[in-house]
Amino acid sequence: MSSIKDVAREAGVSTATVSHVVNNTRFVSDEVRSRVERAIEACRYYPNAHARSLASGNSRILGLVISDIANPFFPELVKAVETAAFERGYDVFLSNTNYDAERASHYVRRFIERKVAGVALLTSELDKKLIEELARREVPVVFLDVGEAGLHMSNLRVDYETGIEEAILHLVALGHREISFIGGPPHLRSARRRLEAFRSAKQRLFPDAADGVYFGDFKIEGGRRAASEILAGGKLPTAVMAANDLMALGAISEFRAAGVQVPRDVSVVGFDDIAFAALSEPALTTVNLPLGELGKYAVEALMETMSNPDQQGIEITIPTHFIVRASTAPARLSPDGTKHARKAVRVKS
Amino acid sequence: MSSIKDVAREAGVSTATVSHVVNNTRFVSDEVRSRVERAIEACRYYPNAHARSLASGNSRILGLVISDIANPFFPELVKAVETAAFERGYDVFLSNTNYDAERASHYVRRFIERKVAGVALLTSELDKKLIEELARREVPVVFLDVGEAGLHMSNLRVDYETGIEEAILHLVALGHREISFIGGPPHLRSARRRLEAFRSAKQRLFPDAADGVYFGDFKIEGGRRAASEILAGGKLPTAVMAANDLMALGAISEFRAAGVQVPRDVSVVGFDDIAFAALSEPALTTVNLPLGELGKYAVEALMETMSNPDQQGIEITIPTHFIVRASTAPARLSPDGTKHARKAVRVKS
DNA sequence: TTTAATTGGTGTAAGGTTTTATCGAACCGG
DNA sequence: CCGGTTCGATAAAACCTTACACCAATTAAA
Numbered sequence: 001m002s003s004i005k006d007v008a009r010e011a012g013v014s015t016a017t018v019s020h021v022v023n024n025t026r027f028v029s030d031e032v033r034s035r036v037e038r039a040i041e042a043c044r045y046y047p048n049a050h051a052r053s054l055a056s057g058n059s060r061i062l063g064l065v066i067s068d069i070a071n072p073f074f075p076e077l078v079k080a081v082e083t084a085a086f087e088r089g090y091d092v093f094l095s096n097t098n099y100d101a102e103r104a105s106h107y108v109r110r111f112i113e114r115k116v117a118g119v120a121l122l123t124s125e126l127d128k129k130l131i132e133e134l135a136r137r138e139v140p141v142v143f144l145d146v147g148e149a150g151l152h153m154s155n156l157r158v159d160y161e162t163g164i165e166e167a168i169l170h171l172v173a174l175g176h177r178e179i180s181f182i183g184g185p186p187h188l189r190s191a192r193r194r195l196e197a198f199r200s201a202k203q204r205l206f207p208d209a210a211d212g213v214y215f216g217d218f219k220i221e222g223g224r225r226a227a228s229e230i231l232a233g234g235k236l237p238t239a240v241m242a243a244n245d246l247m248a249l250g251a252i253s254e255f256r257a258a259g260v261q262v263p264r265d266v267s268v269v270g271f272d273d274i275a276f277a278a279l280s281e282p283a284l285t286t287v288n289l290p291l292g293e294l295g296k297y298a299v300e301a302l303m304e305t306m307s308n309p310d311q312q313g314i315e316i317t318i319p320t321h322f323i324v325r326a327s328t329a330p331a332r333l334s335p336d337g338t339k340h341a342r343k344a345v346r347v348k349s
Numbered sequence: 350m351s352s353i354k355d356v357a358r359e360a361g362v363s364t365a366t367v368s369h370v371v372n373n374t375r376f377v378s379d380e381v382r383s384r385v386e387r388a389i390e391a392c393r394y395y396p397n398a399h400a401r402s403l404a405s406g407n408s409r410i411l412g413l414v415i416s417d418i419a420n421p422f423f424p425e426l427v428k429a430v431e432t433a434a435f436e437r438g439y440d441v442f443l444s445n446t447n448y449d450a451e452r453a454s455h456y457v458r459r460f461i462e463r464k465v466a467g468v469a470l471l472t473s474e475l476d477k478k479l480i481e482e483l484a485r486r487e488v489p490v491v492f493l494d495v496g497e498a499g500l501h502m503s504n505l506r507v508d509y510e511t512g513i514e515e516a517i518l519h520l521v522a523l524g525h526r527e528i529s530f531i532g533g534p535p536h537l538r539s540a541r542r543r544l545e546a547f548r549s550a551k552q553r554l555f556p557d558a559a560d561g562v563y564f565g566d567f568k569i570e571g572g573r574r575a576a577s578e579i580l581a582g583g584k585l586p587t588a589v590m591a592a593n594d595l596m597a598l599g600a601i602s603e604f605r606a607a608g609v610q611v612p613r614d615v616s617v618v619g620f621d622d623i624a625f626a627a628l629s630e631p632a633l634t635t636v637n638l639p640l641g642e643l644g645k646y647a648v649e650a651l652m653e654t655m656s657n658p659d660q661q662g663i664e665i666t667i668p669t670h671f672i673v674r675a676s677t678a679p680a681r682l683s684p685d686g687t688k689h690a691r692k693a694v695r696v697k698s
Numbered sequence: 699t700t701t702a703a704t705t706g707g708t709g710t711a712a713g714g715t716t717t718t719a720t721c722g723a724a725c726c727g728g
Numbered sequence: 729c730c731g732g733t734t735c736g737a738t739a740a741a742a743c744c745t746t747a748c749a750c751c752a753a754t755t756a757a758a
Contacts, residue, residue: 051744281630400714
């Protein structure tokens, strides 16, 4: 394949001039410019990005690390990151960790070798050493919910509190008093943050209510299992909030299988507002986490850090808001409620 | 950052030896090897992938072009591609075209500049010129359903026929005689192939049945619109097959909104078997397209072509199979059917 | 008129790795 | 003791581009 030299020869100029034409990095007279452009066409010249990166020291590549693209939480996020990157002329390496920290490390190592301009570590599972290595190499990084922004390291902080509080207020307004929570795996920071937000909101409203917390795996199946635990517990709460939509959907499915109707017998609310939340039956009441915004801000944070080196990363708060759909309804307070619901109410009153 | 030179100096060997240690590309005595390895540790040496690619001429990068990661058809496919690539030490650039051929071209151009080792063009929208350019650069390519494998170009051919025929046979066995089809955008090859498979199967069974074909956009909304056209048509078919699950889901939602129950009044079958097909209410009867296999084979085809240059690409047939869930039921043939269903039956009998 | 700045270029040294040619030493059979 | 291999390693070219230093010619300012 023809290189910049061939083009320079063809156009009768130096390689430097060709480079300037290609990159618009300095004024070139119209005549020379058009000669070069014709030569580029004639040679079918495509600049070699590796040579370019090697010479210039930057790669216009972003590394994106997520847990699992098949988890419906991620696609929209990935799409937003990809779009934002594309607009800025960056390509993105996608990496699925499958929730495996070692695999994440492996990927990050490759990213460093490829001299990526920045890394978006949008997972919960990450190794301390990994982060140190990135810091040492001065690679801009943006995290999701790690809580600490450092040098070259930005953080997207999701405001779980607002959305979850809105959700609980909504349930309370509907007459719910006993609200259970299906949390995610406690070793994941985002799961912990969600649970804390739930607990503090509930604490404020019902200081001496039972904890009513169950744990799932952030997947459908975990929601099912948690729901069957709840069912087995005897006293059915009037409402259940899940730490993510997938578990909420799983819970609904389990409830239905047990003959407990949603929202007639139990109200269910999710978190994330994945695409299918609006499509499920009943449509899921949930807290919207603006994944598109999140992805966009991730790239912006990276760009920010890249243009201001030797500077502290930034901290961006991502808002959440509550969305009412069809999986929540007034709590059954009157004696004509179902057996389960009545029981639950009795406990509270 | 330290380079191979620093390592060489530290270990008291030449850069070539370090290179050979790193790449296992020639025998190096144990003593020298361990000295080099210690030096690598000491220098925290990470090879520079750009320099490496520049010198060696290959990049261990794959380009993956898809239409839209937010379309639930793709995540599993992407995941499989990514996993297969990872196992072989390749990184993958992800690119969403958003169904825009121009954007696809833009991406492919970048891929060429980055000297990707291969490109998986898993979209329907693609430009002739683009493909020519890839052919000229001798970049291995794998397509999805383009129908023609050429030099360096492999093709994954989905066996739509089998799955769709199975689906129709299933419907016929349930007593359905009037089966409509909601096709995808006719300008997409995969949409045409699906439609053809439907028509030929139907033709064989009911040579003189009405065509009963409607068109959607492969998205939920298109399914809704097609369903409302079907409803507006007056004679409701007893079964509807959609060219993909998303449209099937949209159709079900629209039917439900119009008071037509699925599967009691109309049976609906989808295609693709996306993750949510099993979760929807009713669970969707559909044709499984093994996306995981598809992704795996895409990478394998690429590897095959890469290791046998100057050779014809390969053609792989991807099987499909029918899956019965809850969105299909026996056709209402007796007069106790709903009004719509009765009407439809009358037309056929 | 001299000096300084601007314009439109050129030449070439990095940049970090792989790879080819080369080389000394050791070994081996004859 | 000698010519031929093999072994283990080296030196230097090549890969392609960018960026810096420099230059000649023209223009503007002093």
